[in-house]
Amino acid sequence: MKSGSNLEKVLTSGHFAATGELGPPKSADPEVIRHKAGLLKGLTDAVNITDNQTAIVRMSSISVGTMLLGLGVEPTIQMTCRDRNRLAIQADLLGASALGIKNLLCLTGDHVKFGNHPTARGVHDLDSLQLLAMVRAMRDEKKFACGEEITVEPRLFIGAAENPFADPFDYRPYRLGKKIAAGADFLQTQLIYNMPKFAEFMQRVCDLGLDKKAYILAGVGPIKSIGMARYMQNNVPGMDVPEDVITRLKGVPKDQVKKEGIRQCADMIRQIREIPGVAGVHVMAIEWEEAVHEILELAGLLPRPVV
Amino acid sequence: MIKAKQKPLAEIKQLIAPYKKVLVLGCGTCVTISFAGGEKEVGMLASGLRIASSMEGHERTFAEATVQRQCEWEFIDAVADQIKRADAVVSLACGVGVQALAERYPDKVILPGVNTTFLGMAVEQGVLVERCRACGDCVLGLTGGVCPIARCAKNLLNGPCGGSQRGKCEVNPETDCAWQLIYDRLGRLGQLERLDALMAPKDWSKDFDGGPRKIVREDLKL
Secondary structure, X not given: OOOOOHHHHHHHOOOOXXXXXXXXXXXXXXXXXXXXXXXXXXXXXXXXXXXXXXXXXXXXXXXXXXXXXXOOOOEEXXXXXXXXXXXHHHHXXXXXXXXXXOEEEEEOOOOHHHOOOXXXXXXXXXXXXXHHHHHHHHHHOOEOOOXXXXXXXXXXXXXXXXXXXXXXXXXXXXXXXXXXXXXXXXXXXXXXXXXXXXXXXXXXXXXXXXXXXOEEEEEEOOOOOHHHHHHHHHHOOOOOOXXXXXXXXXXXXXXXXXXXXXXXXXXHHHHHXXXXXXXXXXXXXXXXXXXXXXXXXXXXXXXXXXX | OEEEEEOOHHHXXXXXXXXXXXXXXXXXXXXXXXXXXXXXXXXXXXXXXXXXXXXXXXXXXXXXXXXXXXXXXXXXXXXXXXXXXXXXXXEOOOHHHHHHHHHHOOOOEXXXXXXXXXXXXXXXXXXXXXXXXXXXXXXXXXXXXXXXHHHOOOOOOOOOOOOOEOOEOOOOOOXXXXXXXXXXXXXXXXXXXXXXXXXXXXXXXXXXXXXXXXXXXXXXXX
16 A cells, blocks of 8 residues: 555555545635535545645645545645745645645646736746656655655655646647656546547557556536536637537526536446546536535445445 | 847836936847847937926936947946936846946946846747746757747646647647647657656756856856
């Protein structure tokens, strides 16, 4: 075991994993965390806590993760390269591990331009691959980035993200492989709506044998409204929302769209389960945590395995 | 070359407000080529300031001069008399020129008339783009001759990130994704396998994080 986290145990014992996501509040209010944790408790094997998601200041990932531990929900903290240099990242990871956090997702981070402090300096001392390599060396070689020894190393199950739909499409499976080589134990993908294209991506990932080297979790998320779907289709870089996804939602009365979005998400999970090489799903229902229970119920992923 | 952009007139007006005799001093090298601070721009800015001052009823005189390079003592000294006669100098050179003047004339007020913007080139008439960040540790030999430090918004050494779409950068859809360019170039050169190796964290001490940089060439010292 790398960290002995619940997520690692679920994956290594061969179960199809389900992870969730929790967006911290733009405030110091712990009630929001308690409420959201209540909605997700017992539904997923671990819950990602975003790190200043879309470059907007929010309660920190590690502090929310610590709260989740106390509430009986396993956290996966996220760490971006945008807001911290290698000193700050290592310091925070030592602290996170000491507090009992066992899963970490390593990200480059959205550019500051997209957030609420667009004039801030983006740090980018490291990129996400260098971050993965640094964290793995901290854990497996007990070494800081400078080469100095760590007496008690952080035991973390290390994750990375990959967007199968970004360009150049041909290179994406190789970049996923590069992340695994750098240190990723598991991967969570960008939101997937284009199933055929994702299947093509996974075929190439499997041809490279990468599904045997790390656990690949497909990112899914329910669509709340036609407007949201159109926005993602047209305005979110790296998102691929095919027209038939929207057509299905348009086919129901307006007051039924949310319900249909949940059913559609569950159907997508069922399809994803059939794609070779996929080890689980990562359900992103940010600010719609209430939907996760029904999605996973309909997808046949409840109850979660106890390992 | 160093590229610069003239400051807004309102900002320059505010900078010169306390002074009566102003010298607008251009530079004949980089900023001339980027149409920001050469002889022509000196004339235009001085005229604009003259008109603005007289309309606002200020008694202020504007002298004009341009030296070949403001970043070299001997060229600056060529206009020593004009500098001495002025209360303040508005330098249209890059930040190097402004500081050279300030160092050479410790008692003189030296004001910047341009914003020094980047090291780059004109890709077409009137379009200047950044190409180098002077990071002190060139990686172009590993990246197919395309710089990920200057041209990737997150200066990734192991790109491209998930925001690369149709060859463009998510931060600015008018900007080419540096890593798409690197991928294409390495592909054309038959060197795509270069991307397999993890590029190690950069030594930023060679960039500005190591403090102001200095090159000493003992072999050239007099």
